[in-house]
Amino acid sequence: MELELRIALLLIGLAAIVAMYFFGRSKRAVRKREDDEFNFQTNDLPDPLELDQALELGDDLQKDVNGVVDEEIIDDSGDDLSNLVHDDIAESHRIELPNEKPSFSHQPSIFDKEPEPSKIAEKLVILHVMARRPHKFNGKAILNLCKELDLELDNLFIFNKNVERFSGKKALYSIVNMVKPGTFDADGMHEFETPGLSFILSLPGPEEGLRSFNIMLEDARKFSERLNGDLLDESRNRLNPQMTAHLQEDIQLFSLRHPRPVPV
Numbered sequence: 001m002e003l004e005l006r007i008a009l010l011l012i013g014l015a016a017i018v019a020m021y022f023f024g025r026s027k028r029a030v031r032k033r034e035d036d037e038f039n040f041q042t043n044d045l046p047d048p049l050e051l052d053q054a055l056e057l058g059d060d061l062q063k064d065v066n067g068v069v070d071e072e073i074i075d076d077s078g079d080d081l082s083n084l085v086h087d088d089i090a091e092s093h094r095i096e097l098p099n100e101k102p103s104f105s106h107q108p109s110i111f112d113k114e115p116e117p118s119k120i121a122e123k124l125v126i127l128h129v130m131a132r133r134p135h136k137f138n139g140k141a142i143l144n145l146c147k148e149l150d151l152e153l154d155n156l157f158i159f160n161k162n163v164e165r166f167s168g169k170k171a172l173y174s175i176v177n178m179v180k181p182g183t184f185d186a187d188g189m190h191e192f193e194t195p196g197l198s199f200i201l202s203l204p205g206p207e208e209g210l211r212s213f214n215i216m217l218e219d220a221r222k223f224s225e226r227l228n229g230d231l232l233d234e235s236r237n238r239l240n241p242q243m244t245a246h247l248q249e250d251i252q253l254f255s256l257r258h259p260r261p262v263p264v
Helices: 002-036 048-076 078-092 139-148 209-226 241-257
Strands: 123-131 151-153 159-165 168-177 196-203 229-232
Touching: 123 209, 123 241, 139 151, 139 209, 159 209, 168 209, 196 209, 196 241, 209 229, 209 241
Parallel strands: none
Antiparallel strands: 123 196, 123 229, 151 159, 159 168, 168 196
16 A cells, blocks of 8 residues: 555656646747747837937947048048149138238348349441452452551451550451452462452441441542442442441441440
């Protein structure tokens, strides 16, 4: 009897354990299914205030990130730097300057160059005495006339009409051979021939310009008469009184505009 009671109690305990096992297992299955299903109850939704704060925080973080990225691009991009410079210049142009212009006084400096001396203006007046074709001027006749008019052959083998100055002789005007190189054969003047002579006056000279021209003009006329030649102007046109007056007026005007240096 006692043995049967123990067996009954043992069976009841085992039944209770099995019942508890299956009950606990079914309860866990129900809980798992409830967790897998999404419940749209109001208690499960987030608080709207907390959501707005989270969004604002996200926007601030995004702005900070964008600012860092933009700075890196500007630093590394030449185009962006160029645009920045352009914008900076455009902005600077909007600044209104005062109407008064600043005055600057130049201070002497050791690097200042000394002003170069002004170059003296020069003018050449040319007359020609040409032989009438087919004739030529003879060297002996030229030499004799030069001696008569006090013309001297210089070391360049041209004839000069000289005037005396304290520093020596100065050429009033010169006579050159019309044939290149323009020189005369000092040792062979008796056999020398030329189709013409050129009279050259360089201004300013040792004498007043108009006086020098008149002296040269008078000597050129003597050459044309003695050698039976024609007196021509620079362009080889026959010289007439009107052309002579024009040359004299031109020389006088030049002398007024460009006074000659003090003779020495």
